[in-house]
Amino acid sequence: MSGEKIYLYPVYIRLWHLMNAILCLILIITGISMQFSNPKYPLIRFDLAVSVHNIVGILMAVSYLLFIIGNIFTGNGRYYRIPRKGFVKELMMQFSYYTRGIFLKEKAPFQINKERKFNPLQLFTYVWTMYFFVPVIIISGISMMYPDIFIPSKFLGISALHLTDLIHVVAGFAISLFMFIHVYFCTIGITPLSTFKSMINGFHETHD
Numbered sequence: 001m002s003g004e005k006i007y008l009y010p011v012y013i014r015l016w017h018l019m020n021a022i023l024c025l026i027l028i029i030t031g032i033s034m035q036f037s038n039p040k041y042p043l044i045r046f047d048l049a050v051s052v053h054n055i056v057g058i059l060m061a062v063s064y065l066l067f068i069i070g071n072i073f074t075g076n077g078r079y080y081r082i083p084r085k086g087f088v089k090e091l092m093m094q095f096s097y098y099t100r101g102i103f104l105k106e107k108a109p110f111q112i113n114k115e116r117k118f119n120p121l122q123l124f125t126y127v128w129t130m131y132f133f134v135p136v137i138i139i140s141g142i143s144m145m146y147p148d149i150f151i152p153s154k155f156l157g158i159s160a161l162h163l164t165d166l167i168h169v170v171a172g173f174a175i176s177l178f179m180f181i182h183v184y185f186c187t188i189g190i191t192p193l194s195t196f197k198s199m200i201n202g203f204h205e206t207h208d
């Protein structure tokens, strides 16, 4: 049963998110193809995968910049602030709801409204992804596009290029894992599709 509809997703967030999701999917597919490439049977021809990955990576960096500018200059940035007190307890409450309460048809511990757009677990994963892993993947990716400018030959006695590559791959793995879990959790709305609809029309539907 649906209750109120709250406008939570401004147009710029919806456009950024759609573009970001498509670009991330292309980056994951071309990234995996390069990582496990076998010259005889490539998923995507290696040189083609590199070119597409580089161009789409730059587009993703530009779209990330728009997300950050939007979050700074609109009210949306305030939803990404982790409370200084009691956040671990809030995380545990949300975790307990997802692993137990939800199956007992209990009420969610945190109601989504204009003041709180994300539940604590969403907040935690969105902040880590958008303010740590995405910047790390962009900086390491751009560095590897211009290694002569950004990457020294050695760092603590090991190849700095290999180290940057390792950081890039680990961040890519973390973002892919996030995306998988994120999409699954988006199905836990008042209906399995209601959260996806929110990202199309901007309105979050609440239980009454």
Ligand code: HEM
Binding pocket: 008, 009, 013, 017, 020, 021, 024, 076, 122, 126, 129, 130, 134, 175, 179, 182, 183, 186, 195, 196, 197, 198, 199
């Ligand atoms: C096919 C891929 C994806 C789908 C179907 C999807 C779906 C959704 C949906 C339905 C929402 C609204 C619910 C909510 O606020 O939690 C959302 C929000 C969000 N998603 Fe995704 N997502 C995808 C990929 C991604 C990726 C790759 C990222 C980041 C790298 C991402 C980051 C976010 C963020 C930060 C929000 C909150 C935006 C805001 O309101 O400020 N999503 N996503």
